[in-house]
Amino acid sequence: MLLIPTLLGASIIIFLMIHFLPGDPAQILAGPDATLQDIQNMRIRLGLDKPLPVQYFLFMERLLTWNLGNSLVSGFPITSLIVPRFLNTLKLALLAISISLAIGIVLGIVAALKRNTTVDRIVMIFALLGVSMPVFLLAVLLIVIFSIKLHILPATVIGSTPSIRHLVLPSLTLGLIGAAPIARMTRSSMIEALSQEYIKTSEAFGFSIRKIILVYALRNALIPVVTVAGLNFGYLLAGAVITETVFAYPGLGRLIVDSIFARDYPVVQFGLMMIVALFAVVNTVVDVLYALINPRVRLE
């Protein structure tokens, strides 16, 4: 399993980048009027005066004991900030990936069956537009249509617990964008599956076309789709950063962006770590699923 080394590596990279790239957090947090002594005090408060390996060790200790310390800005414990936001993002991501899979697979199958017709071309143009569409522009379009013109859905979340109605537009934004690559992948792997000998054979044996498509072709066609969907989950988490900001959705992405502006480095560090961990876990699950549906692949 590559999960543990990946997470360890990611923690080192997040840690080192915050320390080596320009911009001294102590100086920034101490404010523009700070004296050298103030900056030094801030450095000690942040633990930045200790040698790097010690700092990394402390960072990992806090992460592993789930004792993340307090936010530099609000003073609240970071765990109490991150956990509810993380669950909100998870909710949004799961809903969005379901929308992506439903729309993407259906459109992909339709396009493959109606290959080289107008229907196929329209689906493919939509898929291409989906790949080329910035998340924030689609979000703006949906807000204008559903919130401003039709008045049927709220554009922004007020408070910290989003209701189902608040989830519709953000998850639709992410889901539609994510549907595009899944539709393209489903189409091409479905076309390949339908051209296989065994499909032609079963057709010749008089099995119903519907059964052939749904049972035999689709099962094989979905194997690469699983991988794309797993990768897509990463784009989705990343896209969630922007989507959550547009819709003022109280998720982890928005927390990270807000904390970046507030220079709340510990929150940024641990927030990023959570997203990377979620992505790595999903990728591992996808690898396992991939091996389950495709017996030719064996996990080492």
Place this chain on the structure above:
Amino acid sequence: MSGFLESLLTPQNKMLLRKLRRNKNVLLGGVLVLIFIAIAILSPIISPYSPTSGNLSEALRPPSSNHPFGTDYLGRDILSRVIWGARISLVVAVGGIAISILSGAIIGGFAGYIGGAIDDLTMGVVNILLAFPDILLALFVAAVTGPGLENVILAIGVYNFPQFARIARGAVISVKTSDYVEAARASGETKSSIFFRYVLPNSMSPIVVHATLRTAASILTAAGLSFLGLGVQPPTPEWGAMISEALYYLDAAPYMWVFPGIFLVLTVLGFNLLGDGLNDVLNPRIKD
């Protein structure tokens, strides 16, 4: 002119050129990309007004003959800002991709060529970087380095690096085991001369395809960073930042987000079409 250029090409390249011309995606994508590049290069000449200074008494005017795309909340001409925005996007995308190709091709290519422990270590780091979902790596770099044009270019470079390193490595490994490299080795050429004369040039086609597709993704990502306020800063005209400024005027002044939005989508679409088309022509084994 084109006749003269064609006479310089080998028969194989001529055939490739003919295939490229016949591919609809290459054609349409190429046209969109060329228009984008032309607007970017010519922006000082074709933009009718200053992109950064406006007249507050003329703020939020809908499209008219004076201002074909209208004016924004500071009375700046949106057409001029959209035109200069092309230049910003081009600079960021080309700069960022150049950084990632150079570093990715050299580091990934070298790792693949040398093999062994260096290869394992490099790919270990690359795989960890790939564990950061897409824009997050760029977001992270931009967050730590602070906003600004150079930092966005750096962020785009870092975020594309692992992809190019991986592709370059794969390409080099597949070329290095081929017969003509075997032949060069047998005839006593040094490792570095084999790498630069045979392996690198023959690994270019997947890199070219990927560079085109990643340019599309990079333009989106850079616009996303600026939309969040972490990228290019106002008053610099940037498409993502323009759409973010429009958030308060979505209904009152739709022209503030519609025009930069259309240019952004068409530009990204152009690079995606071109990349898909090049992929069909250069990697002909994938047919559908």
